[in-house]
Amino acid sequence: MSINADLHCHTTASDGTLGPLELYRRAADQGVELLAITDHDSVAAHRFLQQHFLQQRPLDGPRLIAGIELSTTWSGVEIHIVGLNFALDHPDLDRIIRNQDNARRQRSLHIAKKLVKLLRLSITEDQLFAEVVGIALSRQKSTSDGFTLTKETVQTGRPHFAQWLINKGYVKDANAAFDHYLNDKKLGNLRQFWPPMSQAVAWLRALGGKAVLAHPGKYKMTRTKLRALVKDFKLAGGHALEVVGGVMVPGQTEQFVELCQTFELQASRGSDFHSPDYRWVELGRLRPVPDSLPAVWQDWQQAEK
Secondary structure, three states: OOOOEEOOEOOOOOOOOOOHHHHHHHHHHOOOOEEEOOOEOOOHHHHHHHHHHHHOOOOOOOEEEOEEEEEEEEOOEEEEEEEEOOOOOOOOHHHHHHHHHHHHHHHHHHHHHHHHHHHOOOOOHHHHHHHHHHHHHHHHHOOOOOOOOOOOOOOOOHHHHHHHHHHOOOOOOHHHHHHHOOOHHHHOOHHHHOOEHHHHHHHHHHOOOEEEEOOHHHHOOOHHHHHHHHHHHHHOOOOEEEEEEOOOOOOHHHHHHHHHHHHOOEEEEEOOEOOOOOOOOOOOOOOOOOOOOOEOOHHHHHHHO
């Protein structure tokens, strides 16, 4: 019998709106049995939950698997690789995260510089970036579970810049922010800051984790290019493909099943949940992984037995 696994979701440690405990409790309410929190380039939510479970009796809820979503590049496209079931105390993990943090900070300063120029602002990019950091911190402080980072460790991305544009009255909503100011045409090549996909896969393998090609349907590639991506991912040492996601169009699952079979990949399942406000995506509310494919979590279940 298949289990209700959700191996792709986000908290306020990256660009989600729920704190780690809030998300864990919501997953439990939704009947999720196996959960991986996969914040962008961060495991801060996992470390927070570790401390909570050490200090208090563990909550009734899903089994929690270590996870992270690494930003990478491949053939001029930003590609996201989800890492699963690695050791949070691995000595290389902090080095990898520092590398990604530095890349994200340089990327954010680049965005701030572009916005200063586009909007003809009288403030510097450093001042704008500081205000965006404040937005990221305030989002964390608005949750109920006490999870907060510092201004040095909090993560910023385009959603936080979108909120800055809304707060300042330049746009009415996030869609308008991306349409008018935060798209690739306006900001230039943001992919330059990320490591190659093969590097991220090598990192995850070194950590002892599984590398999963996240949301393959979101890259808007032709079938030929997507096939080339999956082939290179497999050659780099990738383990699995996210076959079932929160938002998919008819026929995509069947296409991804065929790619898994062709390249002998395991199948993963993840909602990419970010917020209760996005009612079309919910934790655990996903189609099952097809029986014809080996699930990425089957090794973990066998190890338990």
